[in-house]
Amino acid sequence: MKLASLKQGRDGRLVVVSDDLAWYADAGHICATLQAALDDWAQVGPALELLAVDLRNEAIPRARFHEHDAAAPLPRAYQWLDGSAYVNHVALVRQARGAELPESFWHDPLMYQGGSDGFLGARDAIPLADEDWGCDLEGEVVVVTGDVPLGATREQALDAIRLVGLTNDVSLRNLIPAELAKGFGFLQAKPASAFSPVFVTPEALGDWWRDGKLHRRLLVEVNGAPFGRADAGEDMTFDFGTLIAHAAKTRALGAGTIVGSGTVSNRDAEGGPGRPIADGGVGYSCLAELRTVETIQSGAAQTPYLGTGDTVRIWMEDDRHHPIFGTIEQTVG
Amino acid sequence: MKLASLKQGRDGRLVVVSDDLAWYADAGHICATLQAALDDWAQVGPALELLAVDLRNEAIPRARFHEHDAAAPLPRAYQWLDGSAYVNHVALVRQARGAELPESFWHDPLMYQGGSDGFLGARDAIPLADEDWGCDLEGEVVVVTGDVPLGATREQALDAIRLVGLTNDVSLRNLIPAELAKGFGFLQAKPASAFSPVFVTPEALGDWWRDGKLHRRLLVEVNGAPFGRADAGEDMTFDFGTLIAHAAKTRALGAGTIVGSGTVSNRDAEGGPGRPIADGGVGYSCLAELRTVETIQSGAAQTPYLGTGDTVRIWMEDDRHHPIFGTIEQTVG
Numbered sequence: 001m002k003l004a005s006l007k008q009g010r011d012g013r014l015v016v017v018s019d020d021l022a023w024y025a026d027a028g029h030i031c032a033t034l035q036a037a038l039d040d041w042a043q044v045g046p047a048l049e050l051l052a053v054d055l056r057n058e059a060i061p062r063a064r065f066h067e068h069d070a071a072a073p074l075p076r077a078y079q080w081l082d083g084s085a086y087v088n089h090v091a092l093v094r095q096a097r098g099a100e101l102p103e104s105f106w107h108d109p110l111m112y113q114g115g116s117d118g119f120l121g122a123r124d125a126i127p128l129a130d131e132d133w134g135c136d137l138e139g140e141v142v143v144v145t146g147d148v149p150l151g152a153t154r155e156q157a158l159d160a161i162r163l164v165g166l167t168n169d170v171s172l173r174n175l176i177p178a179e180l181a182k183g184f185g186f187l188q189a190k191p192a193s194a195f196s197p198v199f200v201t202p203e204a205l206g207d208w209w210r211d212g213k214l215h216r217r218l219l220v221e222v223n224g225a226p227f228g229r230a231d232a233g234e235d236m237t238f239d240f241g242t243l244i245a246h247a248a249k250t251r252a253l254g255a256g257t258i259v260g261s262g263t264v265s266n267r268d269a270e271g272g273p274g275r276p277i278a279d280g281g282v283g284y285s286c287l288a289e290l291r292t293v294e295t296i297q298s299g300a301a302q303t304p305y306l307g308t309g310d311t312v313r314i315w316m317e318d319d320r321h322h323p324i325f326g327t328i329e330q331t332v333g
Numbered sequence: 334m335k336l337a338s339l340k341q342g343r344d345g346r347l348v349v350v351s352d353d354l355a356w357y358a359d360a361g362h363i364c365a366t367l368q369a370a371l372d373d374w375a376q377v378g379p380a381l382e383l384l385a386v387d388l389r390n391e392a393i394p395r396a397r398f399h400e401h402d403a404a405a406p407l408p409r410a411y412q413w414l415d416g417s418a419y420v421n422h423v424a425l426v427r428q429a430r431g432a433e434l435p436e437s438f439w440h441d442p443l444m445y446q447g448g449s450d451g452f453l454g455a456r457d458a459i460p461l462a463d464e465d466w467g468c469d470l471e472g473e474v475v476v477v478t479g480d481v482p483l484g485a486t487r488e489q490a491l492d493a494i495r496l497v498g499l500t501n502d503v504s505l506r507n508l509i510p511a512e513l514a515k516g517f518g519f520l521q522a523k524p525a526s527a528f529s530p531v532f533v534t535p536e537a538l539g540d541w542w543r544d545g546k547l548h549r550r551l552l553v554e555v556n557g558a559p560f561g562r563a564d565a566g567e568d569m570t571f572d573f574g575t576l577i578a579h580a581a582k583t584r585a586l587g588a589g590t591i592v593g594s595g596t597v598s599n600r601d602a603e604g605g606p607g608r609p610i611a612d613g614g615v616g617y618s619c620l621a622e623l624r625t626v627e628t629i630q631s632g633a634a635q636t637p638y639l640g641t642g643d644t645v646r647i648w649m650e651d652d653r654h655h656p657i658f659g660t661i662e663q664t665v666g
Binding site for chain 1: 343372409410411412414417443444445446447448449450451460462466483484505508513514515516517518519520521522524525579580582583584585586587589590
């Protein structure tokens with residue numbers, strides 16, 4: 001089942017979307033918003049699944065689904081927790097600034113509490129008041145949970161995953177060092193993230209979803225050029241069950257909690273830093289990683305951060321090259 | 334006007350509470366929840382104010398208000414941002430561990446993004462799975478905002494303040510050093526906070542609310558003994574307008590954002606570390622500050638953190654010694 005929220009009010013209007021993303025059926029008679037559905041998933045989830053079957057069978061009224069009409073599936077959420085599960089990415093960033101990677105980073109996940117009071121839709125512009133802030137994209141996989149009890153195990157956490165999607169976790173790189181030094185986490189450095197037009201149930205992903213990971217390539221373009229195609233199922237040191245259990249160690253998590261993977265990143269097949277796609281590598285899911293590789297190789301970053309008018313695209317394809325979650329496609333400014 | 338949410342479902346049931354906290358009038362015919370009221374404050378706020386007048390005049394049905402029936406006024410929120418506005422507190426903590434206070438801390442606020450997916454009511458127990466985590470209270474002032482635009486000035490931020498209240502920002506002190514070292518902010522170290530039974534409009538606070546600060550003593554008891562009576566209007570380096578504007582530098586803040594002051598803390602009148610109330614001082618609003626003073630004076634902390642069965646009370650009084658916001662009164666475990 002694929003779900004989206006059409007732009008309407010602060011919380012959008014819940015719709016069920018066809019597998020090919022061409023059509024939607026209104027779900028308002030079942031549940032007004034996705035948050036309300038997550039609040040009462042045991043009742044509402046099966047009713048939405050029946051609606052999805054009817055939509056597939058063309059047994060109910062349907063209308064054309066346009067991705068630019070979609071808000072973030074949760075236009076605002078009660079919680080957004082972003083991990084750094086691809087430790088390869090963290091190791092590269094550390095290497096570039098000559099800092100050692102603490103051994104603990106391989107078994108104790110990095111995760112920050114992100115702002116969740118207002119997210120961007122997949123086609124919304126990225127607001128940027130100052131180019132000197134160093135605006136970057138971050139292509140990530142996310143999951144949405146139901147209620148997770150305090151002290152949940154990895155297995156309980158995996159059972160609580162209701163939906164899977166993609167995000168562009170917009171980052172202001174030049175504001176990060178000062179906030180890291182303060183130790184209180186990211187506040188100004190992490191403005192609103194954007195999410196894929198639809199979120200998908202794990203069941204509908206079939207074999208692509210296994211072991212708490214999404215086994216598909218994350219495709220990233222910057223200004224129309226291929227930039228990344230890392231496999232989200234590879235080199236993910238912490239699966240989503242582990243990330244969720246980490247967050248639930250000292251507190252319960254409410255339904256509608258969004259948990260992010262951190263920037264998807266693969267080790268290079270030959271062992272060194274990842275290569276650009278043009279050089280036969282899988283590329284990158286954020287500019288910072290390429291800049292890091294440039295720094296390691298030549299002493300300085302060459303690729304600039306995003307400026308006004310730059311565009312980014314982030315998506316994932318099925319075997320017929322159709323986007324699974326729709327496409328995040330944003331212009332800066 | 335004083336507002337509360339009686340326990341009901343995930344978001345409570347909005348009521349208007351009398352100035353003396355003895356009575357409430359149901360607000361359901363105007364607005365079901367406090368979040369919905371904040372979403373549409375220009376319309377709903379004045380209607381609630383009229384209801385408060387009717388309640389004061391005994392012109393409408395009313396019922397007894399019991400603080401133990403109150404959930405947090407926002408039982409869950411889209412954003413919880415906690416500052417450290419009383420830099421005296423930060424300076425003491427640093428002094429105790431022999432770390433210098435960066436000069437920037439006097440003009441660049443510390444603030445973290447806190448978990449907001451589920452808050453505790455004022456009389457709810459504090460869940461604590463492991464006493465070794467070092468459970469502490471933190472008595473703070475909070476405000477709730479309407480929509481705040483990206484790049485808001487301090488004056489715009491002050492205009493966006495809708496409600497004022499108190500919190501017990503529960504902290505797990507022994508988990509903080511490791512999370513500070515990771516730089517990604519607090520996740521496991523900050524379980525659910527509790528809030529005062531009622532939140533109050535700035536207008537209803539009269540002269541106590543001025544310059545973006547709340548000029549009343551914050552009263553704190555631990556296990557029935559007086560522990561703190563610091564004046565929240567004193568030594569607050571960053572007022573709420575400045576804190577909100579800091580958060581809004583790179584992104585808009587959604588209606589219903591809660592912003593905290595950080596632990597209320599006053600300098601000692603004689604210049605040294607603050608003294609306990611029993612020694613003529615104003616005491617403390619968290620155990621960590623007393624433990625810090627003990628460490629500075631004797632080389633080691635003597636006061637233990639909270640264990641199962643310990644109680645904390647946090648409140649503020651009007652001139653007739655009636656609680657303004659009701660009383661946070663919690664038992665651990």
